[in-house]
Structure formats: structure tokens, C-alpha cells
Amino acid sequence: MADALFESLLRLGDNALILGHRVSEWCGHAPVLEEDIALANTALDLLGQTNLWLEYAGEVEGKGRSADDLAFLRDAWDFRNVLLVELPNGDFGQTILRQYLYDQFNLMNLEALKGSTDTRVSEIAEKAAKEAAYHVERSRGTVVGLGDGTEESHRRMQDALNILYPYALELFITDEVDAEMAKAGIIPDPKSLEDTYLAAVGATISEATLELPQAHFGHRGSGRDGRMHTEHLGHILTQMQWLQRAYPGQSW
Amino acid sequence: MRPSIDQIWDWLGEVPDPEIPAISLVDLGIIRDVGFDGDTCVVTVTPTYSGCPATSVINMEIEAALREQGLEKIELKRQLSPAWTTDWVSDAGREKLEKYGIAPPQPAGGPEKCPICASTNLELLSQFGSTPCKAQWRCKDCLEPFDYFKCI
Numbered sequence: 001m002a003d004a005l006f007e008s009l010l011r012l013g014d015n016a017l018i019l020g021h022r023v024s025e026w027c028g029h030a031p032v033l034e035e036d037i038a039l040a041n042t043a044l045d046l047l048g049q050t051n052l053w054l055e056y057a058g059e060v061e062g063k064g065r066s067a068d069d070l071a072f073l074r075d076a077w078d079f080r081n082v083l084l085v086e087l088p089n090g091d092f093g094q095t096i097l098r099q100y101l102y103d104q105f106n107l108m109n110l111e112a113l114k115g116s117t118d119t120r121v122s123e124i125a126e127k128a129a130k131e132a133a134y135h136v137e138r139s140r141g142t143v144v145g146l147g148d149g150t151e152e153s154h155r156r157m158q159d160a161l162n163i164l165y166p167y168a169l170e171l172f173i174t175d176e177v178d179a180e181m182a183k184a185g186i187i188p189d190p191k192s193l194e195d196t197y198l199a200a201v202g203a204t205i206s207e208a209t210l211e212l213p214q215a216h217f218g219h220r221g222s223g224r225d226g227r228m229h230t231e232h233l234g235h236i237l238t239q240m241q242w243l244q245r246a247y248p249g250q251s252w
Numbered sequence: 253m254r255p256s257i258d259q260i261w262d263w264l265g266e267v268p269d270p271e272i273p274a275i276s277l278v279d280l281g282i283i284r285d286v287g288f289d290g291d292t293c294v295v296t297v298t299p300t301y302s303g304c305p306a307t308s309v310i311n312m313e314i315e316a317a318l319r320e321q322g323l324e325k326i327e328l329k330r331q332l333s334p335a336w337t338t339d340w341v342s343d344a345g346r347e348k349l350e351k352y353g354i355a356p357p358q359p360a361g362g363p364e365k366c367p368i369c370a371s372t373n374l375e376l377l378s379q380f381g382s383t384p385c386k387a388q389w390r391c392k393d394c395l396e397p398f399d400y401f402k403c404i
């Protein structure tokens with residue numbers, strides 16, 4: 001039970017951590033100042049959520065590892081995030097579409113987690129859901145604006161959707177960890193969120209005048225159990241972890 | 253002698269928010285409880301946003317303020333639930349925000365009026381502003397951009 005809970009908390013924390021890091025790469029590079037600030041603030045919220053999930057993961061594991069230890073001292077195969085969040089940023093449109101695909105899931109998942117039988121999980125979800133609701137409002141609006149925008153922005157958003165949509169489907173691949181946690185009422189079975197998620201995404205995509213591609217998640221393993229990651233994750237970690245790797249135990 | 257709980261609230265009411273020094277931590281509504289556990293003063297604090305970088309500075313300032321008043325044993329507790337809401341910003345706090353040039357949070361989800369000229373002819377520039385708790389708006393009459401304390 002503790003093992004499955006630890007795994008589930010890593011999945012929650014690592015999705016937020018890796019996406020937060022990816023989004024923070026835009027800091028100082030976004031097309032306009034307002035978007036730069038918005039991206040940096042979104043990244044900050046995600047890192048805050050990471051801290052809450054990984055701190056609890058460390059406690060559940062019971063080996064004295066802090067949130068920082070888990071973030072900075074694990075190797076690629078120990079990460080439990082979906083591949084969607086580790087993909088390169090691409091252009092601004094691709095970044096914002098990935099953000100929407102994640103935000104929509106994150107909000108639904110957190111809303112369900114508010115009812116968790118584990119008090120700590122439900123408290124973290126209550127806090128994070130408010131932030132996620134704000135994120136989805138922005139990323140959804142921007143996806144619609146760019147999809148239903150100029151010829152060029154429309155084309156770029158369609159290209160981004162063709163690349164990213166299959167990856168979004170990984171969010172609903174389930175395993176025995178999910179089954180055990182769902183049975184205990186701690187974490188919802190991701191499959192139970194799939195239909196409402198696909199309906200919400202479908203509505204947004206059609207409002208954005210884009211077309212959903214015929215897609216399935218084509219990889220043979222999933223990032224959720226660490227058996228599969230793209231080559232991009234290792235590159236993220238070299239950036240994210242270099243300080244703790246080069247100067248172990250360094251602090252502010 | 254142990255100070256009264258009301259006295260401690262008064263002291264905390266003088267501690268400015270590190271990012272918006274115009275209002276105090278009590279005005280912001282993030283101090284959820286003050287009490288004593290034996291001779292240890294326990295202050296319960298809730299974060300505004302989970303990633304708010306001011307959180308650790310806030311804890312330091314609370315401790316420093318209470319030490320200055322002679323309290324030696326201080327414990328800070330983090331409380332996540334119920335999650336902080338802008339409904340907890342006090343009336344005094346809302347007034348101070350507006351005077352400072354930040355439109356206070358409104359249940360309607362946008363500022364009521366321009367904090368500079370009071371015009372209601374406003375537009376949203378960005379859902380995010382200079383800190384996680386603010387959005388950027390602009391007044392279409394005086395043309396000044398201003399911060400809006402977003403409602404959560």
C-alpha cells in the first residue's frame with residue numbers, strides 16, 4: 001500500500017516538476033512581456049505543487065528523502081512523469097497547447113483528488129485545484145485565440161496538435177498501482193476521467209477551428225512506471241540537477 | 253509574563269507582506285490561528301499560492317516580529333485546508349490595496365474600477381502580473397496599466 005501511494009505521489013509530483021521546468025525555460029524568451037510573466041508564474045505554481053506532492057512522497061517512503069532530494073538526486077529511470085510534459089517546448093503555440101492538454105487533465109484529476117480518503121492528498125488537491133482552474137482558463141483561451149487566429153497561427157496550432165495529441169492519451173494508461181489506489185479511494189482511476197477529458201478537449205479544439213487527429217499513444221512503455229522516457233528527459237535533468245550533482249549538498 | 257492572544261494578533265497586524273508592503277499579513281488573511289501550546293506560541297499560516305516565493309520570507313518575518321516582542325518559543329504551522337481565498341483579505345486590507353494602486357479582488361472576477369481615476373472602462377492585459385497573486389489590467393480612460401489582485 002505504501003509503495004503504491006509513493007508511486008502515485010511521484011506521478012503527481014513529477015508531472016508538475018518536469019512541466020514546471022520546461023515552462024520555466026521560456027523565462028526571458030516569450031514573444032511578449034505579458035506572456036513571459038504568465039509562463040513564469042505558471043511554472044512557479046507547478047513547482048509549488050511539486051513541492052507539496054514530493055514532500056509527502058518522501059514522508060510516505062520513510063527513508064528521510066526530502067522533496068529536493070527526490071527532485072535533484074534521482075536518475076531518469078526513477079521519474080514517473082508522462083512523456084507529454086518532457087517533450088521540447090517547440091514554438092509558443094506548441095507550448096501553450098501542451099499546457100492546455102495538461103491543465104485540463106490536472107484540473108479534473110485534482111477535483112477528483114479533493115475527495116480522496118487520504119486527508120493529506122485531499123488538502124494538497126484543494127490548494128492546487130484553484131491554481132489549475134486559473135491555468136486552464138488562460139491556456140484554453142489562448143489555444144482558441146491562436147487556433148481561430150491568422151492563417152499562420154492556425155497552421156502552427158494544427159501542427160502542434162498533431163504532434164501532442166497522441167501523447168495526451170498516455171494520461172489514461174493504467175496499471176496495478178492505479179487499481180490499488182483507486183480501490184482504496186485515494187486516487188481516482190485515470191480511466192474514469194477519460195470520457196469527460198476527451199469531451200472537454202474536443203469542445204476546445206473545435207472552438208479553436210482545429211481538427212483532432214486520429215491518434216493512439218504509440219509508445220510501448222509509459223513514463224508513468226518509468227519503463228519508458230524520451231531522450232529529452234535526460235537533457236532536462238542535466239540542466240535541472242547539475243548544481244546538486246556538481247556540488248552535492250549545496251544550499252542557499 | 254505571557255502576552256494575550258489579542259496582543260499577538262496586534263503585533264502580527266504590523267508585519268507587512270514582503271511583496272505588497274502596503275498591507276499586513278493579517279490584512280492578507282493568511283494568519284489562520286494564534287495560540288499557545290504550553291509556553292510555545294503557535295502561529296498557523298496558510299500559503300496564498302503553493303509556489304509563492306514569499307512563503308519562507310513571511311515565516312521569517314513572523315518569527316522576527318514576535319522575537320522582537322520578547323517571545324522566545326515560537327512554532328510556525330503550515331495549514332493547506334481550507335485553501336486560502338481572497339475573501340479572507342480584510343476590508344481594511346482592500347482599502348489599503350486600492351490606495352496603493354492595486355485594484356482589490358472582486359467576486360465578479362475583474363476589478364470594479366481603475367484604482368487611479370475610478371473609471372470603469374477597463375481591459376485585461378494579462379491573467380498574470382508581477383506576482384502570482386496579481387493580474388494586469390489597463391484603464392481605457394487614463395490609459396494607465398495597473399495590478400489587479402486576482403480573485404481565488
Ligand SMILES: [Zn+2]
Binds near residue numbers: 368370371392394
Ligand atoms: Zn484610470
